[in-house]
Amino acid sequence: MKKQILTLAVVAVAGFGAFVAPVNAAGTAVELPKRDWSFDGALGTYDRNQLQRGFQVYKEVCAACHGLDRVFYRNLTALGYNEEQIKTIASEYSVVDGPDDEGEMFDRPARPSDRFVGPYPNIQAARSVNNGAYPPDLSLIAKSRAGGADYIAALLTGYEQAPADVEVMAGMHWNKYFNGHQIAMAAPLTDGQVSYADETPTTVDQMAQDVAAFLTWAAEPHMEVRKRMGVKVLIFLSIFAFIMYRVKRKIWRDVH
Ligand code: HEC
Structure with a gap:
């Protein structure tokens, strides 16, 4: 037994x-390379400029294949955009709405209250143009993969020549950090692919780091509030413990 x-x-x-x-x-x-993130540690916070850069990479590169279904355009206020800017960003997308008075569905520009519009109408459409593979929605990817932001940044920078003794299957690409190494996503980033307003150089490494930070925010937009609350709770508990200790001493003072 x-x-x-x-x-x-x-x-x-x-x-x-x-x-x-x-x-x-x-x-x-x-072994994933460990990077430095502004949101590391018990008091870490997001770097707004980095989140805006990462959002730009998502919008201009990744959004061609990956949705961000759990994020609403209005959530972008957290990145430091104002209402007008968000209206403009949303209006670049088109959503199906309706039915109208004649019972017809119609397209209209997205509003801040809409979710991010995905690139494909359905999973089958996504698979048919991606060699049978499904590009997952990225809303929660930073939480659903071990290593989170480190993993995403590593994956985007992990494309290499396959070892000589390995045959890479048709339509697949060799990536050092992908589980099984053969991934249906071709290296999505190349140097200088986007141009940042703050003139940060757009190396593959920089863009990978920025978009990984943005996706971490997308998966955990309330992280800063959570961390602040944790610190407050700890301060409260230590004061409370001290008071209780004094009370106990007082009550038992005469017992020997
Ligand atoms: C041309 C389409 C395309 C583009 C552009 C693209 N991806 Fe992908 N991506 C895919 C496909 C297809 C898969 C599924 C790969 C597989 O399962 O083999 C994938 C998978 C992923 C995964 C999941 C990997 C895993 O562990 O399962 C992540 C994370 C990812 N992509 C991030 C990104 C980011 C970030 C960008 C933008 C910098 C991006 N992708 C751009 C097609 C794309």
Whole structure:
């Protein structure tokens, strides 16, 4: 019986390990380069300029294939855009609305209250133009992949020549950090692909870092509030503990 429990425990631990560690086809863990993020640590915050740059990369590059369905245009106020700017950004997209008085659906420019308009009408349409692969919605990708922002930045900069002894399948690309290494997404970034208003040089590495920060914000827009609340709670708890300690001392003062 004891032996069975022990075996079960070992299997459970091994299974959990396999689940949390990103592994490649050979079964060895991929070491992700750890980058510095403004939002690291208990007091970290988002860098608004970086988020705006990352949004630009998403809009001009990634949005051709990836949706951002859980984000509304109005949420962009958090990046420092004003209402007019957001109206302009939204109006560049077109959404299907209706039915009108004649029962017809119609297209209209998106409004700040709309969700980000995705690139494809449905999953089948997405697969048919991407060699059968589905470009996932990026709203929660930073939360759903181990390594979060580090993983996204690594993936975007991880395209390499495949090792000589490996045959890359048709329509696939070799990426050092992708699980199994063969990914249907071609390297989406090239140096100088976008031009930033703040004149930050647009190297692949810089754009990868910026868009990874933007996608982290998209997945966790309330991170700063959460962290601030955590600090307040800790301060409250330490004061409370101190008061309770004094109260206890007072109540038990005469008991020897
Ligand atoms: C030409 C279309 C295209 C563009 C442009 C594109 N992607 Fe992709 N992307 C894909 C496809 C297709 C997949 C699915 C790959 C697979 O499963 O093999 C994918 C997968 C991904 C994944 C998921 C990887 C995983 O771990 O499953 C991430 C993250 C991603 N893309 C980020 C981006 C970012 C960020 C950009 C913009 C810089 C971008 N993509 C631009 C087509 C594209």
